[in-house]
Amino acid sequence: MVKTLRESAKEMTAAATARLRHAGLRPTRQRVELASLLFKTCDRHVTAESLHDEVSDAGVKVSLATVYNTLHQFTQAGLLRQVIVDSSRSYFDTNTGDHQHFFLESEGMLIDIPGETIAVAGVPAPPPGLAVDRVDVVVRVRRS
Amino acid sequence: MVKTLRESAKEMTAAATARLRHAGLRPTRQRVELASLLFKTCDRHVTAESLHDEVSDAGVKVSLATVYNTLHQFTQAGLLRQVIVDSSRSYFDTNTGDHQHFFLESEGMLIDIPGETIAVAGVPAPPPGLAVDRVDVVVRVRRS
DNA sequence: CAACGGGATTAGAACGATTCTAAACTATGA
DNA sequence: TCATAGTTTAGAATCGTTCTAATCCCGTTG
Ligand SMILES: [Mn+2]
Ligand SMILES: [Mn+2]
Ligand SMILES: [Zn+2]
Ligand SMILES: [Zn+2]
Numbered sequence: 509m510v511k512t513l514r515e516s517a518k519e520m521t522a523a524a525t526a527r528l529r530h531a532g533l534r535p536t537r538q539r540v541e542l543a544s545l546l547f548k549t550c551d552r553h554v555t556a557e558s559l560h561d562e563v564s565d566a567g568v569k570v571s572l573a574t575v576y577n578t579l580h581q582f583t584q585a586g587l588l589r590q591v592i593v594d595s596s597r598s599y600f601d602t603n604t605g606d607h608q609h610f611f612l613e614s615e616g617m618l619i620d621i622p623g624e625t626i627a628v629a630g631v632p633a634p635p636p637g638l639a640v641d642r643v644d645v646v647v648r649v650r651r652s
Numbered sequence: 653m654v655k656t657l658r659e660s661a662k663e664m665t666a667a668a669t670a671r672l673r674h675a676g677l678r679p680t681r682q683r684v685e686l687a688s689l690l691f692k693t694c695d696r697h698v699t700a701e702s703l704h705d706e707v708s709d710a711g712v713k714v715s716l717a718t719v720y721n722t723l724h725q726f727t728q729a730g731l732l733r734q735v736i737v738d739s740s741r742s743y744f745d746t747n748t749g750d751h752q753h754f755f756l757e758s759e760g761m762l763i764d765i766p767g768e769t770i771a772v773a774g775v776p777a778p779p780p781g782l783a784v785d786r787v788d789v790v791v792r793v794r795r796s
Numbered sequence: 797c798a799a800c801g802g803g804a805t806t807a808g809a810a811c812g813a814t815t816c817t818a819a820a821c822t823a824t825g826a
Numbered sequence: 827t828c829a830t831a832g833t834t835t836a837g838a839a840t841c842g843t844t845c846t847a848a849t850c851c852c853g854t855t856g
Contacts, residue, residue, distance in 0.1 A: 592737065595741060596741060610778055610782070625775075626774045626776075629770070631765075631791055639795075643791050644789070644790045645789050646736075646788045647784055648786050648788065650660070650782065
């Protein structure tokens with residue numbers, strides 16, 4: 509039961525299509541290509557630019573605007589989550605579960621820290637009228 | 653020993669001038685004005701825009717470029733620190749000590765959480781070749 | 797106190813990331 | 827196959843920020 513490259517590609521396309529349908533998104537050529545790249549491996553962190561470069565390098569024609577649209581749609585559908593670590597670029601994370609990050613600013617690199625690893629204690633109650641949405645921990649690192 | 657407004661202003665100017673000198677920065681009219689506003693009260697969180705509006709509303713003429721320059725110079729001098737909570741705007745904090753923040757995204761509002769309040773345990777060692785620079789905790793809140 | 801020299805300020809252009817517009821295209825269901 | 831609403835896209839626009847290069851001014855010197 510050895511699979512050819514073409515067979516694997518077909519399976520990924522099918523999986524991506526199913527995932528999109530399940531999320532209520534039309535499985536267009538562009539979305540299927542992007543979903544295949546994003547979810548082929550686990551725990552990816554991409555920017556619109558990096559994903560656009562990746563899909564372009566794979567010989568697939570998708571506009572940058574569509575990459576932006578798709579990243580936002582995937583995020584709204586719960587397939588991605590946004591990670592805020594840089595004041596001039598948006599990162600998107602294929603790991604939507606509870607976890608934290610190392611961030612190496614000089615390279616724009618994010619590394620996952622599993623959710624149970626870090627414990628945050630003593631978060632005070634927010635001021636009246638406000639409710640906690642989430643608690644983000646970013647461990648900023650540098651080359652040493 | 654009641655002080656007139658003019659006397660208070662003169663004292664603030666003197667304090668700001670001293671602070672700038674101590675940081676190795678020439679006390680220009682613009683820097684003194686900005687430092688006076690920033691350090692008149694404690695624990696402020698500003699953006700370049702908000703500070704520019706504030707100084708403009710006070711009737712002082714300072715260009716936006718100078719506000720940007722000054723915020724960066726003050727940060728380098730250790731008078732301010734940058735807070736990264738938004739992927740499209742930079743915030744600067746007059747509290748340079750160890751502390752954390754509530755962030756109300758819908759209003760771009762930051763609220764301090766004193767440094768001893770939150771305890772972060774279990775931060776893993778970074779991958780080889782990397783060293784921890786700082787650990788940031790952001791408690792994202794919403795109206796409720 | 798006038799001149800000088802280098803840092804500081806500024807208007808306006810440039811930039812990079814992102815969003816918008818509106819026209820062309822396509823997935824889907826009848 | 828057709829109609830329709832959703833999708834894609836090139837290019838323009840926007841927004842926060844940085845850059846450029848001309849002008850200005852703080853602090854020192856003579
Ligand atoms: Mn590209
Ligand atoms: Mn303004
Ligand atoms: Zn992650
Ligand atoms: Zn603060």
